[in-house]
Amino acid sequence: MDLTIADIAAALGARAEGDTAIRVRGAAEPAAAGPDEIALAMSPAYAEGLARGRARAAVLWEGADRRALGLEAAVFVARPRLAMAGLTRAFDPGPGIAPGLHPTAVIDPSAAIGPGAAIGPFAVIGPGAEIGPGARIGAHASIGAGSRIGSGALIHAGVRIAQGVRIGDRFIAHPGAVIGADGFAFVTEETSGVEEIRQTLGTRGKVRAQPWQRIHSLGWVEIGDDVEVGANSTIDRGTIRATRIGRGTKLDNLVQIGHNVEIGEDCLLCGQVGIAGSVRIGNRVVLGGQCGVSDNIFVGDDVIAGGATKIFTSVPAGRVILGSPAVKMETHVEIQKALRRLPRLAAAVAALQKAVSKGGGSD
Numbered sequence: 458m459d460l461t462i463a464d465i466a467a468a469l470g471a472r473a474e475g476d477t478a479i480r481v482r483g484a485a486e487p488a489a490a491g492p493d494e495i496a497l498a499m500s501p502a503y504a505e506g507l508a509r510g511r512a513r514a515a516v517l518w519e520g521a522d523r524r525a526l527g528l529e530a531a532v533f534v535a536r537p538r539l540a541m542a543g544l545t546r547a548f549d550p551g552p553g554i555a556p557g558l559h560p561t562a563v564i565d566p567s568a569a570i571g572p573g574a575a576i577g578p579f580a581v582i583g584p585g586a587e588i589g590p591g592a593r594i595g596a597h598a599s600i601g602a603g604s605r606i607g608s609g610a611l612i613h614a615g616v617r618i619a620q621g622v623r624i625g626d627r628f629i630a631h632p633g634a635v636i637g638a639d640g641f642a643f644v645t646e647e648t649s650g651v652e653e654i655r656q657t658l659g660t661r662g663k664v665r666a667q668p669w670q671r672i673h674s675l676g677w678v679e680i681g682d683d684v685e686v687g688a689n690s691t692i693d694r695g696t697i698r699a700t701r702i703g704r705g706t707k708l709d710n711l712v713q714i715g716h717n718v719e720i721g722e723d724c725l726l727c728g729q730v731g732i733a734g735s736v737r738i739g740n741r742v743v744l745g746g747q748c749g750v751s752d753n754i755f756v757g758d759d760v761i762a763g764g765a766t767k768i769f770t771s772v773p774a775g776r777v778i779l780g781s782p783a784v785k786m787e788t789h790v791e792i793q794k795a796l797r798r799l800p801r802l803a804a805a806v807a808a809l810q811k812a813v814s815k816g817g818g819s820d
Contacts, residue, residue, distance in 0.1 A: 458482065458550055462514050462530045465495065468547040469516075469540050474523060475530030479514050483548055487512065497544075498526075499537035516540060552613060554593045562594075571608065583620065601637065607682065619694065625682035625704070633689040636680070640693040640700075640716025640734060642672035672696060674716060681705070681722070687712060693734075703740065721758070739774060763789075 459480045466473035481495045487506030490496035496512035498504055498521075507515060507526050514530040517523060523531035534540035554575045558564065564582040571590035581599040582588065589608035594600065598612045601620035606612070610628040618630070619637030630636065645667040653662060676695025681704035686692065690712040694700055700714060703722035713731045714720070720732075721740035730744045733752035742756055745764035750756065757774030767781035780789040 458548060460547060462495070462532060465516075465544065465547060466532045469532060469534060469543040471540065472533045473530065474533070475514070475528065477530055479530050481514060484516075484544060485510070485512070487515065490515075495532075497541075499534055499540060516544065551611070552593070552595055554595055565602075568600075577614070589626065595632075604637070619678075621677040621694075622680070623677065623699075624680040625684065627683050628680060629685040631686065631688040631690075631710070634686045635691045636686065637678045637694045638691060639674040640672075640696055642674070642696060642716060642734070643669035644672055645669060676700065676717070678702075684708075687728070690714075693718075696734075709746070715752070727764070 459482050461477060462473055462479050463477040466477065482493050484497055485491070485494040487496040487498045487503050488509040490510040490512035492511050492513050494512060496507055496510055496515035498507055498515045498517055500518050504526060507528070513528065515528050517531045517533055519533050519535050521531070521533065554577045556575050558570070558576045559578045559580070561578045562576045562580045562582070564570065564576065565584040565586070567584045568582045568586045568588070570576070570588045571592060573591040574588050575593045576582065577594055577596040577598070579597045580594045583600055583602035583604070585603045586600045587605040588594065588600065589606055589610060591608050592606055592610040594612045595614035595616070597614055598616045600606065600618045601622065603620055604618050604622040606624050607626035607628060609626055610624065612630050613632045615632045616630045617635045622637040647665065647667060649667065650661065650664065674694045674696055676697050677699050678692055678694050679699045680702045683705045684702050685707045687708050687710035689710055690708050692700060692702065692714040693716040695717045698717060700717055701719045703720055703724070705723040706720055708726045709728040711729045712726050715732055715734040717735040718732050720738045721742065723740060724738060724742045726744050727746040729747045732750045735753045736750050736756070738756045739758035739760070741759050743761045745762055745766065747765045748762050748768065750768045754768065755771040756768065757772055759775045760772050761777045762768065762783065763779035763786065765781065766779050766783045768778070768783045772778060772783065777786045778784060779786045780792070
């Protein structure tokens with residue numbers, strides 16, 4: 458995809474200077490950029506690389522002198538990472554799903570396919586499913602009976618959407634995502650060891666051999682507009698009510714959302730996050746990679762949890778947490794400082810014990 462410098466500036470809402478008719482086919486780091494690529498030098502730290510590359514144009518920081526840098530054209534941005542969002546969107550051609558319905562796709566006659574939708578090879582669309590206008594369904598994806606997918610959705614290859622799932626507009630699901638599988642819920646005839654331990658916090662009574670009986674999932678999944686689900690992530694359906702994901706929330710790869718979970722708007726859940734059943738998460742919550750959230754608790758609005766944090770109890774709105782178990786981030790930092798001092802403290806205590814012992818023997 459070729460774009461002019463003027464096209465790029467318009468996509469970024471930014472100011473351009475020089476020969477804005479120059480066409481480029483992509484973006485590159487400054488030292489590696491060729492004459493048909495726009496160099497990304499959005500801070501002075503990257504300026505040196507421009508001299509080693511062959512770029513005619515670059516995205517620069519506000520206040521940069523493009524002539525002094527030997528450039529024929531430049532686009533100036535104030536917030537580099539935000540500029541990256543617009544730039545990569547402008548150059549991304551998408552997965553290349555051909556328009557229309559591929560002849561190998563299996564589409565139930567009762568399914569409703571919106572105008573402009575594209576269905577790829579070997580995709581399966583179940584009875585009563587609704588695919589919104591302009592949606593794109595990749596190869597080998599499957600949409601279950603009665604599920605609804607909004608307009609402008611992008612379902613990548615191999616995505617599995619089960620029956621009765623309700624998804625808003627501009628949804629993106631990456632390869633291998635599974636939405637609407639049954640929740641993980643089992644019960645024994647009598648109190649199980651797990652239930653007993655949760656009540657006693659460690660004390661076991663008589664151990665009984667009991668088989669697990671499955672609790673079926675009769676609920677569904679509801680997903681708002683502008684949600685993105687990463688590769689191989691899973692969202693389980695509710696037991697009786699819905700599992701819900703709010704508008705604008707983004708899930709990274711390998712994220713597990715348990716049954717009955719409710720996640721608010723504009724949340725970020727990073728790789729390998731696991732949310733146990735019936736958790737409620739507020740708006741704008743950020744959970745770093747490998748965070749775990751115990752079942753049946755609440756995480757308030759605007760909470761930020763650092764990577765590998767384990768959340769066992771409810772967290773009030775606005776708190777920044779870290780560690781296992783989760784504590785305030787500043788508390789966790791103090792705990793780590795204290796842990797590093799433990800060897801010296803232990804040596805000091807041992808020396809004091811020795812001194813006291815010697816003193817006691819001389820009396």
